[in-house]
Amino acid sequence: TRLLTGLLGLQVYSSGILERVVAAFQSISGDAGVSLGDTVREQHGRDESVHRCHPPDVVVFPRSVEEVSALAKICHHHRLPIIPFGTGTGLEGGVGAVRGGVCFSMRKMDQVLDLHQEDFDVTVEPGVTRKALNSYLRDTGLWFPVDPGADASLCGMAATSASGTNAVRYGTMRENVLNLEVVLADGTVLHTAGRGRRSRKTSAGYNLTNLFVGSEGTLGVLTKATLRLYGIPETMVSAVCSFPSVQAAVDSTVQVLQAGVPIARIEFLDDVMIDACNRFNSLSYPVAPTLFLEFHGSTRSLEEQVAITEEIAKDNGGSDFSWAQDEESRGRLWKARHDAWYAALALRPGCKAYATDVCVPLSCLPEVVVATKKDLIRNGLTGPIAGHVGDGNFHCIMVLDPNDQEEVGQVHQFTERLARRALAMDGTCTGEHGVGLGKRVLLREEVGPLAIEVMQGLKATLDPKNLMNPGKVL
Amino acid sequence: TRLLTGLLGLQVYSSGILERVVAAFQSISGDAGVSLGDTVREQHGRDESVHRCHPPDVVVFPRSVEEVSALAKICHHHRLPIIPFGTGTGLEGGVGAVRGGVCFSMRKMDQVLDLHQEDFDVTVEPGVTRKALNSYLRDTGLWFPVDPGADASLCGMAATSASGTNAVRYGTMRENVLNLEVVLADGTVLHTAGRGRRSRKTSAGYNLTNLFVGSEGTLGVLTKATLRLYGIPETMVSAVCSFPSVQAAVDSTVQVLQAGVPIARIEFLDDVMIDACNRFNSLSYPVAPTLFLEFHGSTRSLEEQVAITEEIAKDNGGSDFSWAQDEESRGRLWKARHDAWYAALALRPGCKAYATDVCVPLSCLPEVVVATKKDLIRNGLTGPIAGHVGDGNFHCIMVLDPNDQEEVGQVHQFTERLARRALAMDGTCTGEHGVGLGKRVLLREEVGPLAIEVMQGLKATLDPKNLMNPGKVL
The missing domain is CATH 3.40.462.10 (FAD-linked oxidases, C-terminal domain)
Incomplete structure (x- = not known):
């Protein structure tokens, strides 16, 4: 019954399904990579806002994009909501599992992967925080200036289109993400600008990168971000x-x-x-x-x-x-x-x-x-x-x-x-x-019903079963 | 028969339909707002590239967003392709009417609409060129720095995600468009960031503005752009x-x-x-x-x-x-x-x-x-x-x-x-x-089949009948 918090929302799972699913999760991410404990679930059901805690049914801690993809495929098969979780430093209730489901905590994927000093770019896993990246960069003469105050994960910052104190000079996440690796609702792995691409500008096709920047986990799980760096x-x-x-x-x-x-x-x-x-x-x-x-x-x-x-x-x-x-x-x-x-x-x-x-x-x-x-x-x-x-x-x-x-x-x-x-x-x-839970009504007033309809259409294209962080933004 | 160039592509119209359509266009944009002349059609069937001229069946010259919308509704009803045309200074064959249809020349919509000097922003109609805007701004101490060389229209520049010599300092069109008004394939009018919005940053919902920047006319007709300005x-x-x-x-x-x-x-x-x-x-x-x-x-x-x-x-x-x-x-x-x-x-x-x-x-x-x-x-x-x-x-x-x-x-x-x-x-x-006609195969190699599939899905959501500049980009 602990597993039935989904009752609140639209999805209802029998505990039988969830038990089988948990076993499958464990076979992918190991016993230590799956948690059903109340404390852990509660930690992952809230951010720093005053929104009520909505604990997920399960928290998984994938170690690689392959694991994220395999876990997502299981969720997709069983129609379980997927809620990506970075550091929980959001401010609009974006991580609450309002319809139950599976929280994907990205904290074990915390490696800085590819630093290209001469090209002023770096690729990071989703658990790398802003401060962790800047200490990694300390001796290179480079830094990543976007600074929302909190030591948020960089992919979490991309997901909410974060900015902060330095944006007036260096721009927001929108201007500083060159490429994203994203696991979609069905477990497929998308590279928004093509795998490994990192040129400073491009006109090649639709700007998928900036569709995912600011999507607050409702279109996919960010598993890698390629970022612009600046000389200190x-x-x-x-x-x-x-x-x-x-x-x-x-x-x-x-x-x-x-x-x-x-x-x-x-x-x-x-x-x-x-x-x-x-x-x-x-x-x-x-x-x-x-x-x-x-x-x-x-x-x-x-x-x-x-x-x-x-x-x-x-x-x-x-x-x-x-x-x-x-x-x-x-x-x-x-x-x-x-x-x-x-x-x-x-x-x-x-x-x-x-x-x-x-x-x-x-x-x-x-x-x-x-x-x-x-x-x-x-x-x-x-x-x-x-x-x-x-x-x-x-x-x-x-x-x-x-x-x-x-x-x-x-x-x-x-x-x-x-x-x-x-x-x-x-x-x-x-x-x-971001919009999260708290500003959905205001978003509609801001952009108007047609823009909301277009956003819903884009969401339905990428996530037809509405599994990605459902109940948020739209 | 002059009206049957669509034969090459997938759409075939009887001249009977086109004659009725032309009469309807004339009732909206006046006789001077519709052209069937060979010279005019040929001028609008090519850009500055070596791609072969593909003249549209008709060229219309709308004077307002209401006219663009009314014309688009007629095209939508009769399944006629719509090809937006700015100054024809593109370089990848983006304006050729490869499946026939109606060219929307935006040159009569050439007003600078709302200049907010203190806020460093301006809204322009789609026929305003880069140089025209900068002469308009001459005495304000402000300028728009994105400079692709050609005196392109600013909405054309947004459509191809243009940049040029100043991008290293001031960014490309992606970083400098704050909002777009777009007539969609069915004639509805979308404001990508909400009508009249012009804050310098936002995290409100999906970034529709940057979905249309670089879409090369395949998702809608840009009828207004709000741009960032800079102090000279x-x-x-x-x-x-x-x-x-x-x-x-x-x-x-x-x-x-x-x-x-x-x-x-x-x-x-x-x-x-x-x-x-x-x-x-x-x-x-x-x-x-x-x-x-x-x-x-x-x-x-x-x-x-x-x-x-x-x-x-x-x-x-x-x-x-x-x-x-x-x-x-x-x-x-x-x-x-x-x-x-x-x-x-x-x-x-x-x-x-x-x-x-x-x-x-x-x-x-x-x-x-x-x-x-x-x-x-x-x-x-x-x-x-x-x-x-x-x-x-x-x-x-x-x-x-x-x-x-x-x-x-x-x-x-x-x-x-x-x-x-x-x-x-x-x-x-x-x-x-941009991709236009010339780089569709290369785009697929660059971003991979899944990203192409996602782009096709987005296109199908916004333009289910594939009327907006068909045959380009994807």
Whole structure:
């Protein structure tokens, strides 16, 4: 009966079928490669969001693409849902087994496979995380810059079309994945750009790579990703600057981009967020709208980037820059930014956090941020704001008591109001967290019924039995 | 009977049906919006390649998306193929009406619709060309940098996933299209990212935008594109440098990229190409492997970019840089590069040209270029080489007598050998020209039968009657 959580959804399996299936899984991935334990299943039924845990019936830990393919064939035969799992650091409930089924944890496939230094590319297995890749690359002079904060798996990042702080300079996963190996619902193995291909650009046929980037496990299991790498900049310096208003901070951002400054990071934190960071990390930044900035380049080019940016900030009433140049002080500065989540949580001990995620055209940012702050205050909600302001992308880190149903409902309504505010400004309901479980209604409002129908058609073509992470995105 | 060119393909229409259809087209787009004339049909049956002209049965000139939709519905009802036509500057036979049908020329839809200067985006109708957009933008401090050489329409460029000289710095069409309006085969109007959406990034659902970018008219008619814009750099300088070998030129390129120099253009011309350019434009560059370079940035950052690049070139045996800074001399320099096509043609007056297009990982470039030059010499073929070497992408401009069947066959075989050489080095058979008619067999070799099957499935979902530019890509 433990095996019958699928009852909730559309599929119902008899435990007899699942027992046979488990034996078949074990014959493929070994006894240690299959888990039915409650704890393991629960660990794999939730991400870092506030979505309820939906444990899968079984968790498998394949060691190779051949195993993934063999396991998928069994699932396909028995019509068992397949839910790919990277590190569980998603934020929209993408990994919950809402219709039961089999979680494919990719953590045993954690090898960096093919590094081509001269070509600035590397191929990784799906369990390799962002930080693991960058430590592997440490002595090569290269790095992979896409940085969502969490130490997510790179294929998980591809699956949600992740981005983060460096996207303004280096792009998102969409721009940085050259090829993917994918196991489809029926167990066949697809290479989106052809096996082993890794040229920096191509016009050869439909762009299957970018169909799978952002598909959130609903079209196939990513088993390999070929990624673009970049030379580590000669110098990096970071700075913090506070502003008299949200408008002033955003105006500065637009002007910096207009001036062609190749800024690597430009992060906005509102007064509530900076206050929380101050408390959490014992810092003393002025409690005001603030930009965290980072510049990458040669020492000389940095001087100029910085000079232009400082002048723009000053013209907009910004404070003097507070500097961090050596790795340690830069680390300390960005730790404050990356700890935003925990700093927000610390505002209300014992609560949980939920990060909203919208993205609007740059010029709409002041209006949407100001309206959102008013909304938070009016409704007595705790939601410090942090944003990748160079892309028009920002988050409210909602801190809430998950046992207070009224508050949970209020946060949900706030989130929808925020998303609709972004949609009304030509924006999107998700800049980088994906749709998952939480934003399916908003996605429909954003793209319209025809685009949803087209997406459903594409899904039906690749996964006619609707086995791949069913109930998500669409 | 003039209306029966469809006989060649699978569709056969009686002239009775076509006459009724033409009357319906005229009621939508006016008498001036429908052409049956031989000259007009022939102009729309070929691009700039050596592929044979396949005139459509009718050419329509819609003035709005509503007209495109209404015309498409009629075609859909009568199962008439639809072939979108921009400027006819394609290079793989993408516009030929190989199964007859209706050519949709987009040239009357030539308005720049929504410019958002602060947001760095613009929406254009499909008839707007690259140069027309950049003259429209002249006084805004912004520009659209993707530059394939030809003054192609921007939606045509999106359709073939075009790129060109600036891609190493600014990306290709894939990275620079934010949203597309598309009329599907049944006349419905799709907005790939949702109507009016223009945020700089999104994770909302499947990436339909990049499914249509590069689809070469086989999935729908592009009727609007929202594009990313960039600030015009404060300063641009160009330079020319010659090298003792292909290897030395390519090594310099890799080292420049490794050093993080944000070079805007880095173009390779082989000795044959530079000789042809010298003759055509009365220039006197040394006849040797040559790089044409362009740097964008502030005056100070350029000094440094240039210093690093000069040092790297020198270390690889490169000549002193020959400089061009003011707009006129830069224009002269790049004219030489952009005239490569005509310079090549001038090598053999009365002949036609066909540009091959492959792309390989950077480190494979010397080997593939050297092998290709040997192949050209061994077979007595004229094919000067020019390449976007920062992306690993290069072309041989094959000059041939189209009436000499033996030579035509030899060039065809050479092209396939070149593509297979690129494929053997993890590369692609087309970096930026697309598949069109000419590379369908090579595409299959490149991506494999499963990826072809997936592409066919996607096509069948969006265009179940196979009316959109049939016979191309797949």
